[in-house]
């Protein structure tokens with residue numbers, strides 16, 4: 312079995328009805344059901360990921376990328392109705408149906424999520440080091456010096472000055488805050504990291520630094536990753552394979568080089584042509 316296998320993933324905001332599947336998606340050109348008004352953020356998504364592999368998920372704003380990422384990251388259900396199965400290797404259980412405690416432990420240990428918005432990923436009033444330490448403490452670390460040492464190690468790994476460890480995170484630059492998020496996600500040596508729009512809100516040179524840091528760590532640690540972005544450049548740089556989403560459906564998938572150089576779907580061709 313792959314490191315992660317997902318089948319039939321679906322997220323619907325609203326009541327949903329029998330027509331939702333048929334009346335939404337690429338063929339109908341909308342993700343909103345004309346009968347009941349529900350938004351089918353993603354549907355019929357199957358994917359798998361091998362150890363150390365990077366999968367890119369690309370698509371325009373509203374295509375369903377974040378909804379899909381939240382399902383894969385086993386985030387608590389905040390809104391909408393979800394369906395489908397997410398399985399990790401050596402575990403037969405559908406983790407979307409697992410109890411809160413199991414999902415919480417997996418989110419702390421096996422799966423690290425880097426949120427699109429800093430405010431969802433960090434507590435800005437806490438110190439940068441405290442934000443990372445929180446992940447360790449919630450997975451059972453207790454010895455103060457061990458925690459401090461692990462945080463120092465993660466700061467060095469993500470190229471954040473260790474001397475800033477005890478400063479509040481709101482005093483960090485945007486690029487540093489993003490790297491603190493990456494350090495947090497890496498804290499407990501996860502098998503998988505999910506990055507949702509890792510370059511949002513950063514200017515171009517800072518984006519490049521964040522992506523370089525992530526790419527180096529991903530390769531050194533051989534950690535698998537799912538990278539969600541509307542930016543083809545980000546996915547092209549990081550991902551071995553790519554899924555293209557539109558109106559809540561995966562419309563094309565394949566090796567990143569193939570998708571970029573020989574896109575089969577008209578929409579992918581348009582996406583690629585628009586950035587050349």
Ligand SMILES: Nc1ncnc2c1ncn2[C@@H]1O[C@H](COP(=O)(O)OP(=O)(O)OP(=O)(O)O)[C@@H](O)[C@H]1O
Pocket residue numbers: 324342350351352370371372373374375376377378379390541
């Ligand atoms: N809490 C919610 N309630 C209702 N509709 C929602 C909610 N969250 C997302 N949606 C809708 O679901 C669809 C998919 O949204 P999603 O955020 O997953 O897309 P996205 O591709 O990640 O977009 P972006 O890049 O802008 O974040 C959109 O039409 C969005 O308006």
